[in-house]
Amino acid sequence: MTDWIRLTAPAAAAIAIAGPAYAVQYLSVEEAQMAAFPSARFAEVQAGRVWKTSTGGVFVLDHVIGKHLYIDYAVALEGGRVKRVDILAYRESYGGEVRSPSWLAQFVGKTAASPLKVGGDIRNISGATLSSLHVTEGVKRILGTYGSLR
Amino acid sequence: MEACADMRRARPLLGTFVEITGAGRAAGDLGRAIDAAFEAVARVHRLMTFHDPQSDLSRLNSAAGDSAVRVHPWTYQVLQTALELHRRSAGLFDVAVAPALQQMGLLPLQNSDVVTIPQRASAGEAVELLGNCRVRLRGRAVIDLGGIAKGFAVDRALEVLRSHGLAHGLVNAGGDLAAFGAPPESVHLRHPANPRRLLAQVEIADVALASSGRMFDALQFAEVGHCAVIDPRNGAQVRAIAGVTVRAPSCTIADALTKVVMIAGEAAASLLTHYRASAFLMLASGEIRATADWQDGIRLAA
Numbered sequence: 001m002t003d004w005i006r007l008t009a010p011a012a013a014a015i016a017i018a019g020p021a022y023a024v025q026y027l028s029v030e031e032a033q034m035a036a037f038p039s040a041r042f043a044e045v046q047a048g049r050v051w052k053t054s055t056g057g058v059f060v061l062d063h064v065i066g067k068h069l070y071i072d073y074a075v076a077l078e079g080g081r082v083k084r085v086d087i088l089a090y091r092e093s094y095g096g097e098v099r100s101p102s103w104l105a106q107f108v109g110k111t112a113a114s115p116l117k118v119g120g121d122i123r124n125i126s127g128a129t130l131s132s133l134h135v136t137e138g139v140k141r142i143l144g145t146y147g148s149l150r
Numbered sequence: 151m152e153a154c155a156d157m158r159r160a161r162p163l164l165g166t167f168v169e170i171t172g173a174g175r176a177a178g179d180l181g182r183a184i185d186a187a188f189e190a191v192a193r194v195h196r197l198m199t200f201h202d203p204q205s206d207l208s209r210l211n212s213a214a215g216d217s218a219v220r221v222h223p224w225t226y227q228v229l230q231t232a233l234e235l236h237r238r239s240a241g242l243f244d245v246a247v248a249p250a251l252q253q254m255g256l257l258p259l260q261n262s263d264v265v266t267i268p269q270r271a272s273a274g275e276a277v278e279l280l281g282n283c284r285v286r287l288r289g290r291a292v293i294d295l296g297g298i299a300k301g302f303a304v305d306r307a308l309e310v311l312r313s314h315g316l317a318h319g320l321v322n323a324g325g326d327l328a329a330f331g332a333p334p335e336s337v338h339l340r341h342p343a344n345p346r347r348l349l350a351q352v353e354i355a356d357v358a359l360a361s362s363g364r365m366f367d368a369l370q371f372a373e374v375g376h377c378a379v380i381d382p383r384n385g386a387q388v389r390a391i392a393g394v395t396v397r398a399p400s401c402t403i404a405d406a407l408t409k410v411v412m413i414a415g416e417a418a419a420s421l422l423t424h425y426r427a428s429a430f431l432m433l434a435s436g437e438i439r440a441t442a443d444w445q446d447g448i449r450l451a452a
Contacts, residue, residue: 004416005445007438024169026160035181066369068346073162087160087167092346124169125348126325126395127340128363129300132162139162 022122023091029074033059036076036084050146057083058149060142064134068092075139080147085139159184163191164300166324170307174317174331183314187307187321194303197225198295200248200257207295211248214287218280226283228295228302231402235298236273239410239421244382246273248294254387256378257294272382296378300326301360301405308401321401328358328401342393342432350430351449358401362408363393379412388412392434397444398427415439 027035033042033051040053051059058077063070072088157180158171170187172180197206206225213219221229235243251257276291287293304321308328311319318331329335334355341347342363352359364377377387394411398404403425411418411429416439422429428441430448440448 003442004419004439005442007440007448024158024160026158064369069369085161087162090160090167122336122338122348124320124322124327124335124337125340126322126327126337126359126361127349128342128345128361128366128393129166129324129326130345130366130368132166132324132368134369135162135167136165 022125023089025089027074027086027088029061029088032074032086032088035086036074045149050149052149056150058146060146061088062138062142064138066134069130071135073135073138075142077143077146077149080143082139082143085135087135157181157184159188161188161191163188163195164303164323166300168303168307168324169320169322170311171320171322172311172314172316172318175315179314180316183311183316186314187310187319190306190310191303191321191323194224194299194306197222198228198299198302200294200296207293210285210287211292214276214291215289218278218284218286220282220284223283224302224306226279226285228298228402229277229279229285231302232295232298232406233273233277233279235403235406235410238424239414239418241272241274241382242410242413242418243297243406244273244380245293245295245297246271246276246291247380247382247385248292250380250385251294251296251378252292253385257296297409298402298406300324301358301401301403304328304358304401304405326358326360326401326405327354328404329354330356339395339430340393343436349432352395352397352430352444354397357397357399358404359395359397360401360404360408361393361395362412377412379409381413390434391415392432392436394429394431396422396427396429398425403427 036059037053037055037057040055042051042053045052049061053059060075063072070091074086074088076083156171156173158169160167160169168191170184172184199205200207202208206221210219232245248257252259271289271291276288278286278288280286300323304323304326307321308319308330312330320329320335321327334353337352337354337359338348339350341349345366362379379388381388391412394408396404396407396411398407407425407427410421411431422441428443430440430444432438
């Protein structure tokens with residue numbers, strides 16, 4: 001039978017952490033273009049936003065920017081259909097209530113045997129699921145706008 | 151070609167952001183492995199989404215009370231696991247709570263002709279597994295696999311990364327994640343009451359981790375206000391527990407068990423033990439409980 005232990009979150013856990021705490025650059029625009037349309041040539045038809053490919057495809061760069069979230073994503077269209085959607089950059093910004101570059105030092109082990117890695121980036125986050133609805137809506141809008149572009 | 155240190159990609163799938171990381175092979179191989187892993191996630195999405203009438207799930211729901219439907223082996227496997235969990239959790243894990251979610255507006259009604267919310271049945275009574283990937287839903291049951299499919303997708307994607315010979319892999323589907331190989335991955339747990347805060351940090355290796363809690367709007371980080379976990383005993387949203395993180399050998403099991411622990415809290419201990427799983431939870435009061443084996447791995451934000 002599993003035993004339960006009580007842990008106490010120090011009062012300071014209620015303080016927001018330093019920002020931006022989680023930022024990932026997945027792909028550059030060029031890398032995303034190459035991944036979506038390997039060996040195609042790209043012609044920019046709308047500066048920094050829309051490209052047509054030599055293979056008949058369309059590549060659209062878009063952003064979702066919220067109060068605490070910033071996402072660059074790219075939609076590859078081919079034959080009026082969505083071929084591929086990639087997230088290029090993802091950042092959660094925390095508003096900067098507490099500004100400490102080594103905020104990870106604040107994570108203390110109650111009984112942890114292993115040494116604390118201080119100053120490491122946040123690599124992964126688990127918790128209540130964040131919805132990707134805004135990106136999904138953006139993809140639909142881009143398909144509607146550029147789906148017939150040839 | 152030299153082994154590439156680490157490749158990390160993300161796509162919007164399963165209603166959230168799915169991130170896949172691979173290491174230990176040349177860049178070209180990593181790219182192919184990660185693309186194939188995303189394809190596995192996309193396949194699970196297509197088969198098990200509630201929002202596409204062509205999905206296995208929608209075809210099953212449309213044929214409820216009528217004929218048996220042949221589904222993909224993955225859908226069948228998820229339903230088998232779901233029914234086993236239903237039995238072992240005394241009905242607390244229930245894929246047939248969809249009508250309650252529809253009533254709350256968290257899931258759409260199946261077709262515009264249906265004005266009344268379908269009667270809620272229990273998965274044990276509603277889902278009939280007939281063998282050979284054939285499934286029948288009894289009565290007017292409506293099922294939803296939102297409580298387990300994300301974890302299953304993570305397991306399938308991780309399997310693809312392994313089969314491509316990667317030394318290290320990680321798949322994170324909106325907080326339901328699993329990793330293999332060294333070094334261990336560090337995971338931060340969001341504060342269940344406020345997604346702008348982190349509550350704790352834990353290290354994982356060759357294990358899965360899944361979380362459940364209230365839902366948040368990604369763009370504003372504002373609370374949507376609903377808890378998508380329903381207590382099948384009364385059809386109501388769970389309120390006593392703010393958030394749960396479960397660690398288990400598979401992400402399918404971890405994902406599903408978060409729902410049971412959200413409902414049952416500390417009473418889920420023997421079920422956790424059965425699945426070699428453990429849990430970390432925050433009560434609505436802010437108190438934290440964890441199974442004893444979390445003691446050495448967890449760091450709380452101070």
